[in-house]
Amino acid sequence: xxxxxxxxxxxxxxxxxxxxxxxxxxxxxxxxxxxxxxxxxxxxxxxxxxxxxxxxxxxxxxxxxxxxxxxxxxxxxxxxxxxxxxxxxxxxxxxxxxxxxxxxxxxxxxxxxxxxxxxxxxxxxxxxxxxxxxxxxxxxxxxxxxxxxxxxxxxxxxxxxxxxxxxxxxxxxxxxxxxxxxxxxxxxxxxxxxxxxxxxxxxxxxxxxxxxxxxxxxxxxxxxxxxxxxxxxxxxxxxxxxxxxxxxxxxxxxxxxxxxxxxxxxxxxxxxxxxxxxxxxxxxxxxxxxxxxxxxxxxxxxxxxxxxxxxxxxxxxxxxxxxxxxxxxxxxxxxxxxxxxxxxxxxxxxxxxxxxxxxxxxxxxxxxxxxxxxxxxxxxxxxxxxxxxxxxxxxxxxxxxxxxxxxxxxxxxxxxxxxxxxxxxxxxxxxxxxxxxxxxxxxxxxxxx
Numbered sequence: 346x347x348x349x350x351x352x353x354x355x356x357x358x359x360x361x362x363x364x365x366x367x368x369x370x371x372x373x374x375x376x377x378x379x380x381x382x383x384x385x386x387x388x389x390x391x392x393x394x395x396x397x398x399x400x401x402x403x404x405x406x407x408x409x410x411x412x413x414x415x416x417x418x419x420x421x422x423x424x425x426x427x428x429x430x431x432x433x434x435x436x437x438x439x440x441x442x443x444x445x446x447x448x449x450x451x452x453x454x455x456x457x458x459x460x461x462x463x464x465x466x467x468x469x470x471x472x473x474x475x476x477x478x479x480x481x482x483x484x485x486x487x488x489x490x491x492x493x494x495x496x497x498x499x500x501x502x503x504x505x506x507x508x509x510x511x512x513x514x515x516x517x518x519x520x521x522x523x524x525x526x527x528x529x530x531x532x533x534x535x536x537x538x539x540x541x542x543x544x545x546x547x548x549x550x551x552x553x554x555x556x557x558x559x560x561x562x563x564x565x566x567x568x569x570x571x572x573x574x575x576x577x578x579x580x581x582x583x584x585x586x587x588x589x590x591x592x593x594x595x596x597x598x599x600x601x602x603x604x605x606x607x608x609x610x611x612x613x614x615x616x617x618x619x620x621x622x623x624x625x626x627x628x629x630x631x632x633x634x635x636x637x638x639x640x641x642x643x644x645x646x647x648x649x650x651x652x653x654x655x656x657x658x659x660x661x662x663x664x665x666x667x668x669x670x671x672x673x674x675x676x677x678x679x680x681x682x683x684x685x686x687x688x689x690x691x692x693x694x695x696x697x698x699x700x701x702x703x704x705x706x707x708x709x710x711x712x713x714x715x716x717x718x719x720x721x722x723x724x725x726x727x728x729x730x731x732x733x734x735x736x737x738x739x740x741x742x743x744x745x746x747x748x749x750x751x752x753x754x755x756x757x758x759x760x761x762x763x764x765x766x767x768x769x770x771x772x773x774x775x776x777x778x779x780x781x782x783x784x785x786x787x788x789x790x791x792x793x794x
Contacts, residue, residue: 520722
């Protein structure tokens with residue numbers, strides 16, 4: 346824990362102040378996933394505490410429950426009388442090739458269409474397996490990516506270290522802060538109970554990492570407005586990640602919607618985005634244009650494979666990065682299995698989300714203290730490097746099913762039905778993480794502050 350947390354603190358510019366970690370239980374893995382979960386949540390809490398120290402003169406105490414942190418890295422939601430839709434498309438997953446393994450990510454309809462453009466239409470996994478088995482892993486990865494899809498050949502850690510993208514990621518910092526621009530000192534509008542009250546967060550992220558960052562910020566009182574394209578949906582994770590937010594839709598290829606977006610961006614204090622590295626530029630919202638529309642904007646972004654190297658603009662997700670960078674192959678060897686063994690949870694997404702939240706809080710704290718406005722960039726692949734550098738197989742007792750004590754005292758009324766939220770794993774003295782709104786459907790709100 347100390348090594349992982351120390352690396353995170355150094356990357357974020359956080360002091361090595363004491364944090365209390367309680368309880369036990371581990372997510373069984375070749376890697377110390379529980380340590381990553383606990384340390385990343387602790388870092389987001391510490392960045393909150395530093396902001397409060399600057400504004401109130403008092404440094405709140407922090408406590409992280411390791412067991413609850415592990416549960417929240419899977420899901421915080423416990424539906425009552427209903428079920429969350431499946432996380433995965435029926436043909437998404439790992440497949441044996443002629444010379445190894447490949448993972449196809451087909452959750453989005455256009456990503457499945459790209460895979461089927463290469464492999465032919467399939468009705469189910471057996472049909473897909475028969476098609477994939479005729480290919481070499483690297484050739485199929487290239488073909489699917491070239492068609493606009495998402496795929497990752499299983500590589501070992503050594504293979505990744507020799508790969509140009511692995512070398513590029515190794516040279517990047519865990520959190521890359523840009524040189525801050527000078528501006529007026531921001532006035533704090535928050536309170537001890539809600540330190541981010543009055544802060545407008547425009548959230549352009551999807552699926553897990555970015556939405557987890559904005560969920561954390563919403564729990565501190567931020568006004569989070571999530572924007573999705575007209576037809577995007579991610580039903581398996583929406584009940585988990587929209588907690589505390591308003592969710593609207595805009596088509597940034599439509600002139601009228603672009604005017605609405607420009608106005609929203611102009612009023613935003615913080616922008617979170619997780620598109621591919623060049624996506625906003627291609628939409629006409631490059632970094633210079635964003636700052637022109639919103640001077641003083643704090644801009645925090647992530648991508649899958651890092652911000653340099655040949656794959657910097659490649660589509661990717663947590664499960665694909667695990668295949669690319671050696672995690673799934675190491676899990677297979679650790680478990681002596683006959684197929685790839687990923688992490689027990691999508692830990693790269695969750696950890697990067699909390700690191701994004703911490704980076705945003707650090708940038709906001711600097712703006713409150715000196716007026717300096719900075720931005721930060723993170724990637725799933727660089728978080729993977731953090732995990733693999735500090736990890737050994739979990740030796741603790743594996744997590745058991747949660748009991749009633751783990752569940753929230755209040756029932757959350759969601760559009761899908763009532764649900765419990767697990768107690769939050771992070772305690773900040775005087776500043777409870779609490780969300781004013783239940784989870785909601787995408788597009789349920791108007792695109793306005």
